[in-house]
Amino acid sequence: MIAKSLRDNRRALAWWSAGICAFLAVYMSVYGSVRENPETYSGIAMDKFPGPLKDLMGGFQDFQTGAGYLQSVVYQLFVPMLFIVCATLLANRIIAQPEESGTLELVVTLPVDRRRLVVERWAALVLSLLAVACVTLAVAWAVSVAVDMGVAFDRIAAAHTGVFLVALLFGTVALTVGAATGRKMLASAVVGVWVVTGYLVVTIGRSVDAIAWLKWLSPFHYYAEGRPLYDGLPVGDYLVLLAATAVLALTAVLAFDRRDVGV
Amino acid sequence: MTAVVQAEGLTKYYGRRRGLEDLTLDIQPGEIFGYLGPNGAGKTTTIRLLLDVIRPTRGLVRVLGGDPRDPAIRSRIGYLPGELALEGRERAGEYLRFLGRIRGGVAASRIDELAERFEADLSVQMRKLSKGNKQKIGLIQAFMHEPEFLILDEPTGGLDPLVQQEFLALLREVRKSGRTVLMSSHVLAEVESVSDRVGIVRDGRLVAVEDVAALREKAVRRIELHFDAPVPAADFQGLPGVRDLRVEGAGVRCTIDGRPDALVKAAARHTVVHLVSAEPDLEEIFLTYYSEEEGHRDRQESA
Structure with a gap:
């Protein structure tokens, strides 16, 4: 089952890896010119994103240092979002998409326990995302060395691990909604709403007291606030992400085991 | 001998919509059972209940002496869905081999033999298969592991007459080897030539179970x-x-x-x-065969 899911995913995985790598290469290679003209580029960045928009982009602190640039341009918004979209699309292939297209009906009549079916396909999702994460990490590291960013490998790896965990969490959210309802649009919508509100809460919402407590519900809080690029692996925060993922995956298994398929 | 299918008071509601009401039915080993009814009568609902795709609202269902929820029971069943969906870039042959592995191993020669009988091209990507060719792949996967019990939902839909003949021949071989078949259809002619008994379902209720010979006399x-x-x-x-x-x-x-x-x-x-x-088409059988029962019920209701 796992091998089959991985084989089915291979084309998508190749494209996503290639896409994210291309993004990393293009954006990170600009760093060379940023470092040479720090004032200009910081200024441009500040002008381009005034006030709240700047908050939204993570504040652009120390844009001209390697870690700052990497955080603002790569790990703040774009790469996590690309990963989350990739994870959600792959997760929808586990239950909701085959259920809507009708291919799941034959699969659930096979001599495979439904709980095992969900667990194995989820495991394939984990491995798929891990593959994309490893490939893109290697490229990120290579480019950072090439343009002499001066960020240690373990810091980049720590940030990348966070991206992987956040994407896996949202992928598992999609799986759980799909496993419980069999509806792809609903699963994607839940992920979308959670991503957007979660992200807003930890960026713009940080200064608004009334909603500041919501950050505890935002996966991004456990990802970016630990500042992995500066301080290394935030073990506690990442464990929270993992635990939440495990609870969601278990919910998916139980929900799918209980319900009618394809009605 | 335990019955292959034992259903008692089997009922399924989708929310408030009735799918199947109070089905009580036994299918014996070695029997070919034709399951007839117009579209939407509850045939597919029954079949999905037998395979644990959906769960009964109430009532009891046992298949091959066990609960269809048990994967070991399902490994002894071959199933052709009514609306078989096959998609993706994967080639039909690869998919069949995958299904064979999950079902505990099917020899490649067995798949090739069936493909030859149905004249199915296994090297085609599944998304490019026509409806009839999908149906052939569906039949191959249902028959290939030589299951004790075959459940076929509208098996002849989309097949051309020659392949239909081959399918009926295969069914006769299955009967000869003592295995059991449940096949649904909305056309009597399709099932009467091979079935031993026929059940007729309408509006979610099993209205009659008859020997084919007896039904033909009444038709x-x-x-x-x-x-x-x-x-x-x-x-x-x-x-x-x-x-x-x-x-x-x-x-x-x-x-x-x-x-x-x-x-x-x-x-x-x-x-x-x-x-x-x-x-005779099914509608006419309904009109005559059940007009009496209907009249009876109407009188009771008006009384």
Whole structure:
């Protein structure tokens, strides 16, 4: 089952890896010119994103240092979002998409326990995302060395691990909604709403007291606030992400085991 | 011997919509059971309950002596879904081998043999298969592991006549080897040639289970006779089993309820140039076979 899911995913995985790598290469290679003209580029960045928009982009602190640039341009918004979209699309292939297209009906009549079916396909999702994460990490590291960013490998790896965990969490959210309802649009919508509100809460919402407590519900809080690029692996925060993922995956298994398929 | 299918009071509601109500049915080993009914009557609901795709609202279902929720029970079943969906870039042959592995191993030669019989091309990507070719792949995967119990939902949909013949031949082989088949259809003609018994389902209820021979005797047939000269209407009036009689010159049209014996003997007194006997369709069987029951129920309701 796992091998089959991985084989089915291979084309998508190749494209996503290639896409994210291309993004990393293009954006990170600009760093060379940023470092040479720090004032200009910081200024441009500040002008381009005034006030709240700047908050939204993570504040652009120390844009001209390697870690700052990497955080603002790569790990703040774009790469996590690309990963989350990739994870959600792959997760929808586990239950909701085959259920809507009708291919799941034959699969659930096979001599495979439904709980095992969900667990194995989820495991394939984990491995798929891990593959994309490893490939893109290697490229990120290579480019950072090439343009002499001066960020240690373990810091980049720590940030990348966070991206992987956040994407896996949202992928598992999609799986759980799909496993419980069999509806792809609903699963994607839940992920979308959670991503957007979660992200807003930890960026713009940080200064608004009334909603500041919501950050505890935002996966991004456990990802970016630990500042992995500066301080290394935030073990506690990442464990929270993992635990939440495990609870969601278990919910998916139980929900799918209980319900009618394809009605 | 334990029954292959045992259903008692099996009921399924989708929310408030009724899918199946109070189904009680036994299917014995070695039997080919035809499951008939118009679209939306509850055939697919029954089949999905037997395979644990959906769960009963109430009632009991046992398949091959166990709970279909048990994967070991499902490994002994072959299933062709009514609306088989196959998609993706994967080639049909690869998918069949995958299904074979999950079902505990199927020899490649067995898959090739079935593919040859159905003239299916296994090297085609599944998304490019036509409806008929998808159906062939569906039949191959249902038969390939030689299951004890075959559940086929509308198996002949989309098949051309030659492949249908091959399918019926395969069914006869299955019966000869003592295995059991449940096949659904909305066309009586499709199941009557191979079935031992037929169950008829309508509006979510099993309204009758009959031997095929008995059903055929009860079935209504539309008959048209043409003679070489005009015939007197009186010769055909009042014959047992003859209804809706219309005599127009040299032509006689009627429907026959049961045996056509009396009509044939009456016609034999004239020179018959042409005879048409239309296969009874299910609707007509419903109209006659169940009009009595319906009338009875109506009277009870109005009382």
